[in-house]
Amino acid sequence: MKERSPAAAGRNVSRGTSPEVDPRTLSGAIELAAQVVDRVLAGHNALEHYHALRAAHPVTEPGAWGRVRDLAWSALRDYGWGRWVLARLAPRGVPEPVLAPLLVALSALRDGPRDAHALTHQSVSCVRARQERLAGFANALLRTFLREREVLHPEALAEAARASAAVPAVGPEEQDVAVAHFRHPRWWIDKVRAQHPLEWEDVLHAGNTHPPMGLRLNRRRIDEDEALARFAEAGIAVRQVGPMALLLERPMPVAKVPGIAEGWVSPQDVGAQFAARLLAPVDGERVLDACAAPGGKSAHLLELADIELTAVDVEESRLAALRRALARVDVPVQIVRGDARHPKRWWDGKPFDAILADVPCSGSGVARRHPDIKWLRRAEDVAGFARQQGEILEGLWPLLAPGGRLLYATCSLFAEENEERVRAFLKRHRDARAVPLEGNRETITLFPDETHDGFFYALLRKNH
Numbered sequence: 001m002k003e004r005s006p007a008a009a010g011r012n013v014s015r016g017t018s019p020e021v022d023p024r025t026l027s028g029a030i031e032l033a034a035q036v037v038d039r040v041l042a043g044h045n046a047l048e049h050y051h052a053l054r055a056a057h058p059v060t061e062p063g064a065w066g067r068v069r070d071l072a073w074s075a076l077r078d079y080g081w082g083r084w085v086l087a088r089l090a091p092r093g094v095p096e097p098v099l100a101p102l103l104v105a106l107s108a109l110r111d112g113p114r115d116a117h118a119l120t121h122q123s124v125s126c127v128r129a130r131q132e133r134l135a136g137f138a139n140a141l142l143r144t145f146l147r148e149r150e151v152l153h154p155e156a157l158a159e160a161a162r163a164s165a166a167v168p169a170v171g172p173e174e175q176d177v178a179v180a181h182f183r184h185p186r187w188w189i190d191k192v193r194a195q196h197p198l199e200w201e202d203v204l205h206a207g208n209t210h211p212p213m214g215l216r217l218n219r220r221r222i223d224e225d226e227a228l229a230r231f232a233e234a235g236i237a238v239r240q241v242g243p244m245a246l247l248l249e250r251p252m253p254v255a256k257v258p259g260i261a262e263g264w265v266s267p268q269d270v271g272a273q274f275a276a277r278l279l280a281p282v283d284g285e286r287v288l289d290a291c292a293a294p295g296g297k298s299a300h301l302l303e304l305a306d307i308e309l310t311a312v313d314v315e316e317s318r319l320a321a322l323r324r325a326l327a328r329v330d331v332p333v334q335i336v337r338g339d340a341r342h343p344k345r346w347w348d349g350k351p352f353d354a355i356l357a358d359v360p361c362s363g364s365g366v367a368r369r370h371p372d373i374k375w376l377r378r379a380e381d382v383a384g385f386a387r388q389q390g391e392i393l394e395g396l397w398p399l400l401a402p403g404g405r406l407l408y409a410t411c412s413l414f415a416e417e418n419e420e421r422v423r424a425f426l427k428r429h430r431d432a433r434a435v436p437l438e439g440n441r442e443t444i445t446l447f448p449d450e451t452h453d454g455f456f457y458a459l460l461r462k463n464h
């Protein structure tokens with residue numbers, strides 16, 4: 001794999017249009033998942049393409065599309081390993097039209113599923129429909145994989161991967177056993193290893209797991225005991241993992257979660273729920289959520305206190321989701337399209353008591369939810385995010401009243417976007433100090449685990 005991610009591959013692949021492919025069949029699901037992977041290989045976002053395929057298709061059954069998504073997301077999660085397997089089994093290269101279906105098939109076959117035979121057969125059918133003459137190649141490759149599966153499995157590569165990660169990378173990424181085992185790009189592995197020397201392996205492994213499904217209870221509408229009783233009544237296993245925070249034992253479609261329509265519960269990662277709690281709004285305060293869309297943290301702030309909230313986001317396309325989220329809370333909010341770096345264009349000049357700066361970031365703490373970002377991001381993108389984050393902090397600081405507080409939040413684990421940003425900011429602003437948080441630490445880093453995603457928080461106070 002090249003440093004420039006998979007974007008170099010996967011263009012101009014011709015195949016039948018999606019509406020002709022039936023997602024209810026296994027070969028159709030593999031083909032549609034492969035189309036999502038093709039799109040990522042061409043450098044685009046997986047979720048957008050998945051939604052576009054779904055919206056354009058006459059078949060709407062959620063179960064069928066759930067399988068398409070699982071196959072695609074799994075292939076994207078496993079991409080680094082899949083490329084490594086292909087480099088081993090087809091050293092002369094894999095023709096472009098069959099790359100995505102093979103990545104989907106390898107990932108689905110990785111753990112030796114019971115339906116391995118059907119998966120292999122239907123993957124080969126999918127390749128045949130794309131390019132007849134390559135069916136034999138795909139068939140031979142997948143059958144070799146099944147014979148050698150145990151030694152090619154990511155777990156079998158652990159020792160070699162650690163040894164490889166300990167020395168500078170040499171050669172192409174698809175031959176790097178560290179990339180195959182940890183299933184992250186090499187630059188990402190190197191960065192996490194250097195910046196989190198104790199946690200790096202756990203962090204990378206967590207990045208390959210299925211994300212947990214956290215729920216936030218709205219304390220204006222329900223208390224914890226009542227909510228737990230209602231989940232028990234519905235036969236849905238949940239665990240309380242924080243104040244007003246629950247974790248579903250088994251993730252389920254949002255629409256099926258009790259209380260969603262009534263607004264006493266909302267889906268929100270348990271780590272994301274730290275934001276509003278750390279900012280701790282108080283009745284009567286004037287609060288700014290400066291990067292607010294799609295609105296999860298704004299809604300949480302409104303549930304915690306009777307505040308005067310201004311919710312700002314620069315992206316028009318994301319403001320609709322923000323409006324929907326805030327409509328659920330049923331409290332008037334000022335929603336503004338604006339750039340946090342240039343508040344003069346939208347700020348009314350009245351200072352805020354509290355500001356949430358949930359800045360745009362690399363998303364390295366939430367990669368398991370969006371596995372395409374592991375392969376779409378490049379090492380040099382991190383500096384771009386860091387610059388933007390610095391500019392947002394500079395833009396927002398004058399809006400804060402003396403004595404007010406600003407919570408800086410990212411869903412990244414990279415120091416350039418986290419500690420380094422805060423340190424640089426404090427150095428430039430004598431009127432700012434970091435407020436000690438839990439455990440008397442100046443910042444909180446949540447590493448992704450079975451309860452929550454990865455987040456970083458720092459609370460800054462402005463001197464009087």
Ligand SMILES: C[S@@+](CC[C@H](N)C(=O)[O-])C[C@H]1O[C@@H](n2cnc3c(N)ncnc32)[C@H](O)[C@@H]1O
Binds near residue numbers: 315318360361
């Ligand atoms: C991490 S997301 C925010 C998530 C949101 N706080 C929530 O909990 O639902 C970052 C948001 O920042 C917005 N954004 C990016 N650059 C911005 C800027 N310069 N000014 C304001 N918003 C910006 C993006 O459109 C995106 O919606």
